[in-house]
Amino acid sequence: MMSDAIVTPKKVWQRRDRKTQLAVWLAWLFGTAVFVYCFQLISERTIWAFVLDAPAQAADLGSRMVPPAWGYIHYLWWPIWDTLNIATLGTIISIVIAVPIAYCAARNTTPSVAFVRPVALFIIVASRSINSLIWALMLVTIVGPGVFAGIIAIGLRSIGFVAKLLYEAIEEIDESQVEAVRSTGASAAQTTVYGIVPQVMPAFAGISVFRWDINIRESTVLGLVGAGGIGLELNAAITQLYWTQVSLMLLVIIATVILSEWVSAKVRHAII
Amino acid sequence: MLRIKGLTKRYRTGDLALKSIDIDVPDGQVMALIGPSGAGKSTVIRCINRLVEPTAGTITLNDTEIVGLSSGNLRRMRRRMGMIFQEYALVERLSVMENVLSGRLGYVGFWQSWARKFPQSDIDEAFRLLARVGLDHMADKRADELSGGQRQRVGICRALIQNPELLLVDEPTASLDPKTSRQIMRLIKELCGERKLAAIINIHDVMLAQMFAERIVGLKLGEIVYDGPPDKLTPAVLTQIYGEEDWASTIRKADDDAEPVDDIAPVMPSIERDRLAGLT
Numbered sequence: 001m002m003s004d005a006i007v008t009p010k011k012v013w014q015r016r017d018r019k020t021q022l023a024v025w026l027a028w029l030f031g032t033a034v035f036v037y038c039f040q041l042i043s044e045r046t047i048w049a050f051v052l053d054a055p056a057q058a059a060d061l062g063s064r065m066v067p068p069a070w071g072y073i074h075y076l077w078w079p080i081w082d083t084l085n086i087a088t089l090g091t092i093i094s095i096v097i098a099v100p101i102a103y104c105a106a107r108n109t110t111p112s113v114a115f116v117r118p119v120a121l122f123i124i125v126a127s128r129s130i131n132s133l134i135w136a137l138m139l140v141t142i143v144g145p146g147v148f149a150g151i152i153a154i155g156l157r158s159i160g161f162v163a164k165l166l167y168e169a170i171e172e173i174d175e176s177q178v179e180a181v182r183s184t185g186a187s188a189a190q191t192t193v194y195g196i197v198p199q200v201m202p203a204f205a206g207i208s209v210f211r212w213d214i215n216i217r218e219s220t221v222l223g224l225v226g227a228g229g230i231g232l233e234l235n236a237a238i239t240q241l242y243w244t245q246v247s248l249m250l251l252v253i254i255a256t257v258i259l260s261e262w263v264s265a266k267v268r269h270a271i272i
Numbered sequence: 273m274l275r276i277k278g279l280t281k282r283y284r285t286g287d288l289a290l291k292s293i294d295i296d297v298p299d300g301q302v303m304a305l306i307g308p309s310g311a312g313k314s315t316v317i318r319c320i321n322r323l324v325e326p327t328a329g330t331i332t333l334n335d336t337e338i339v340g341l342s343s344g345n346l347r348r349m350r351r352r353m354g355m356i357f358q359e360y361a362l363v364e365r366l367s368v369m370e371n372v373l374s375g376r377l378g379y380v381g382f383w384q385s386w387a388r389k390f391p392q393s394d395i396d397e398a399f400r401l402l403a404r405v406g407l408d409h410m411a412d413k414r415a416d417e418l419s420g421g422q423r424q425r426v427g428i429c430r431a432l433i434q435n436p437e438l439l440l441v442d443e444p445t446a447s448l449d450p451k452t453s454r455q456i457m458r459l460i461k462e463l464c465g466e467r468k469l470a471a472i473i474n475i476h477d478v479m480l481a482q483m484f485a486e487r488i489v490g491l492k493l494g495e496i497v498y499d500g501p502p503d504k505l506t507p508a509v510l511t512q513i514y515g516e517e518d519w520a521s522t523i524r525k526a527d528d529d530a531e532p533v534d535d536i537a538p539v540m541p542s543i544e545r546d547r548l549a550g551l552t
Contacts, residue, residue: 180361180427183321184434185351185378190385194374198365 065247072245076233076252082147083229083256086222087215090154095208097155098162105163106170108178109196120163127160132218136227150227154215162211169203170196205271213264220253273298274320274438274470279329281315281494289315291494292329297438300468302461304475304485304502308514311491313474317440320472321353322346333438351378354431356460358443360423362415368426369411372398375433394433401429405459421452425459432463439464439471445480453477457484478510478522 016024104110105120136153143149178195186194223231230249237245274297281290289312297303305313318324320331322338331338333352341349354375362371376394377385384390402408405425415423424444431439441460445453457473461484464471475481481488482502490498490505490513498509507519 174361174364176357176359176361177363179323180355180357180430181363181374181377183323183350183353183355183440184375184430185347185349186374186385187347187377187382189382190377193382193386194363194366194370194377198363201365 061243064243067244068248068251069242069244070248072248073252076230076249079223079230079233080252080256082150083219083223083231084216086147086150086154086219086227086229087212087260089151090219091158091208091212091215093151093155094158094162094211098159098166101159101163102166102170105167108173108175109170109192120167124160124163124167127156127158128164129160130157132157133221133225136222137225140226145226145228147228150219150222150229153222153227154219157218158211158215161214162207165207166200166204169200169207173199202271206268209264209267213260216260217257220256273334274472275330275332276316276320277330279316279319279331280327281312281319281324282327289494290319290326293491293494293496295489295496295499297470297472299470300464301487302464302471302473302485303487303489304473304481305489305491306475306478306481306513307491309476310493312494313476313491314442315494316491317355317442317472317474320438320440321350321355347378351434352437354434354436354439356424356427356431356439356441356444358446360420360427360447362423362426362430364414364416366415367411368402368407368413368415368418369395369398371415371426372402372429372433375430378434397433398429401432402426404463405429420448421456424448424452424456428456428459428463432467436469439469441471441473441475443474443476445475445477453480454483460484478505482523 014021101120101123104116105124107113107117110117110120132153135156136149139149139153143152173196177199178191181195182191219229219231220234221231223229223233224235226232230253234246234249234253237243237249274295276293276295279290279293279295280288282288293312293316295303295316305316307313315324319326320333320338322341326339329339333349336349338346338349363374366374370388373388373390373394376390379394380390399408399411402411405428407422407425407429410418410422415426418426439460444456444460448456457480460471460473463469473481473485482505485502488498488500488502488505489496490509492513497512498505505523507523510519510522511517
């Protein structure tokens with residue numbers, strides 16, 4: 001046995017060779033150094049007395065929040081209804097606009113890869129890169145405060161989201177099904193309706209409901225900048241230090257979001 | 273009659289897939305196109321209905337030139353050619369009936385097709401075809417609920433409801449088990465016989481090609497290396513098409529012809545339907 005081992009030397013195997021191993025080690029060293037440096041920077045600019053005080057402060061705020069002002073609930077039905085409407089109408093507007101954009105952005109359906117597709121992609125990026133709160137901030141100055149500004153803000157922000165996910169779904173379809181429909185002599189419009197639409201329908205439904213779900217959460221804060229809904233009430237209560245009302249509103253928002261998640265899960269399950 | 277003259281296809285990658293192919297397919301002839309992967313079998317079929325644009329050459333179907341047709345005329349031309357696909361290519365989320373009726377899309381307007389309002393005559397024909405392949409009870413099933421053999425039979429109905437002059441069949445059995453493969457090939461052959469329909473069948477199963485085709489064309493690297501009857505397909509020919517291999521067991525022996533008689537012979541329609549429907 002021993003002589004065998006000498007005659008055929010063992011082949012050494014390592015996950016990385018020496019050079020790569022060194023590079024990985026240096027990368028870790030560099031990362032750690034940056035972390036330590038940053039921690040020090042932040043530490044210098046932090047008033048640690050306040051941080052140490054935080055648990056006491058949190059407990060104090062918490063005690064001022066209970067019990068929630070249950071009687072105030074009657075003033076919240078209308079704002080929460082507004083919030084739901086902002087989310088729903090905003091989502092519908094975004095879907096109507098996003099579908100043609102997605103069609104133009106998908107490589108396999110766009111009328112022109114060189115001209116139309118870049119425009120569609122730019123619209124998607126522009127819409128996605130601006131948060132709905134910032135859209136709302138601008139729209140409140142343009143169309144005035146209220147629900148309408150909120151709807152448009154949600155709509156503009158959602159176009160990019162819906163269009164991006166939808167165009168990715170369109171690009172992933174099975175081309176042979178489209179080819180089969182085309183080979184029967186169907187027109188381009190018929191090929192779309194028979195070959196493409198059925199294939200992207202589940203994705204489309206899922207994306208729409210998912211975005212609606214997100215929009216319910218986003219529209220609860222739009223009121224902070226005056227774009228209507230329950231956020232408006234929340235902002236007022238915080239500035240007036242009515243903490244028991246604040247806690248009630250937070251509970252209402254949580255309940256609404258749970259409800260919307262439940263609805264969207266049900267709808268997605270039903271369609272897919 | 274389909275006439276292909278000097279058909280050449282160079283893909284954008286520079287690959288020369290077809291090198292000046294000439295094939296004539298008379299009415300009612302079932303022709304098998306065999307050859308190794310990459311020989312250009314699919315390209316031939318796809319050039320005929322111009323899912324792939326030919327680089328050069330002419331293709332005429334009953335005196336209509338196909339190459340160079342404008343898009344409107346091409347659509348009218350495609351109505352005259354039915355195509356059957358390797359992975360069935362049914363629209364998975366549509367019902368069996370919708371898939372069959374999609375073969376009539378070239379004849380109905382957009383809004384009509386959008387609302388699924390097909391003429392009653394088309395619906396009657398769809399039911400008749402589905403009954404012929406033993407699937408009329410499945411009309412409202414979704415295509416993705418069907419087994420492979422059933423899907424391919426729906427694909428056959430979709431092609432036939434076009435009332436085509438030519439059937440283009442691309443590897444119809446590649447995703448089917450041996451028994452179902454034979455049944456599908458037999459069905460295609462029978463239906464072509466009933467309708468005096470010409471068919472070009474791409475197939476890489478040489479034995480199936482010999483069993484069900486009247487004529488075999490062998491393609492190798494974009495060139496025709498064999499064109500003749502199935503029984504002239506000798507080991508030498510197969511070596512020429514596919515390369516060196518032991519072909520002795522592949523070639524169908526003459527006395528095999530007698531064996532599947534009870535299978536091929538016309539059976540009572542109800543029994544036949546049971547036989548086909550039992551494939552679930």
